[in-house]
Amino acid sequence: MEKVSYAVLMALGFVLSVGCTAETVDEASPSTQTAAATPSVEQATIVSRVKSIVGIEPDTIANAPLDGMLEITAANQVFYMSEDANYMLFGHIYDLNAGMKDLTEVALGKVRLDAIAPFKDDAIEFKADDEQHVITVFTDYTCGYCKKLHREVDELNEAGITVRYLAWPRAGLGTENYENMVSIWCSDDPKSALTKAKSISNPTFSGESCKNTVAEQFTAGRNLGVRGTPAIIFDNGKMVPGYKPASVLIQDVFESE
Numbered sequence: 001m002e003k004v005s006y007a008v009l010m011a012l013g014f015v016l017s018v019g020c021t022a023e024t025v026d027e028a029s030p031s032t033q034t035a036a037a038t039p040s041v042e043q044a045t046i047v048s049r050v051k052s053i054v055g056i057e058p059d060t061i062a063n064a065p066l067d068g069m070l071e072i073t074a075a076n077q078v079f080y081m082s083e084d085a086n087y088m089l090f091g092h093i094y095d096l097n098a099g100m101k102d103l104t105e106v107a108l109g110k111v112r113l114d115a116i117a118p119f120k121d122d123a124i125e126f127k128a129d130d131e132q133h134v135i136t137v138f139t140d141y142t143c144g145y146c147k148k149l150h151r152e153v154d155e156l157n158e159a160g161i162t163v164r165y166l167a168w169p170r171a172g173l174g175t176e177n178y179e180n181m182v183s184i185w186c187s188d189d190p191k192s193a194l195t196k197a198k199s200i201s202n203p204t205f206s207g208e209s210c211k212n213t214v215a216e217q218f219t220a221g222r223n224l225g226v227r228g229t230p231a232i233i234f235d236n237g238k239m240v241p242g243y244k245p246a247s248v249l250i251q252d253v254f255e256s257e
Helices: 006-012 043-054 103-122 144-150 153-158 176-185 190-199 214-223 246-255
Strands: 060-063 069-074 077-082 124-126 133-139 161-167 231-233 239-241
Touching: 043 060, 043 069, 043 077, 069 103, 077 103, 103 161, 103 214, 103 231, 124 153, 124 190, 133 144, 133 246, 144 190, 153 161, 153 246, 161 176, 161 214, 161 246, 176 190, 176 214
Parallel strands: 133 161
Antiparallel strands: 060 069, 069 077, 124 161, 133 231, 231 239
């Protein structure tokens, strides 16, 4: 495998701003499925080159908005490669004729939505009566900013925003933090259990266990670049790192339509 430069690692990374950081780092390798290459390029060459740079095969290969370039999705990130596989570009492409529309962010949004879609029925959901938008929040009951956001769920609901929580135990898998998150997700009333855990300083847990996807939710978050909580994904795929007051978050959600 070719040596990956610091710049490449930074391009593939995602740094969270205002939120609770992870306590440990667990390695997680996403499963990949390579899409058919475009007719103008040898698929095997592209696949081999991408794997040599980022360590895994691409999930998808498609034509990029730029002539002569391919849009590559791998490791839940989007980047670009020349059709002859000699050049790679990390960064965002903007459409100047569409008001500086960030075309790369649109592609990343699709990647994020695909990654969280399998957990729709496993999320702990606080549904708005007049639902207009849905946000998905990677959360941890130990995170102060998550607690702060949770106190504002009613305000988000009143604005027409449904909140879906996915588990992201900051201490990592196989820890007491993880086991307590499982207990919340496996309780008879997960909404009440999560609210209670976020409302008191030293919550206790009865250790409920069941078939659950807490580990898978955590891994999906890590693969998307989540490094702390809360991490919020809008229903158009936009990801917001860290906490924002409800009033600001509501405005951002509706402006992102």
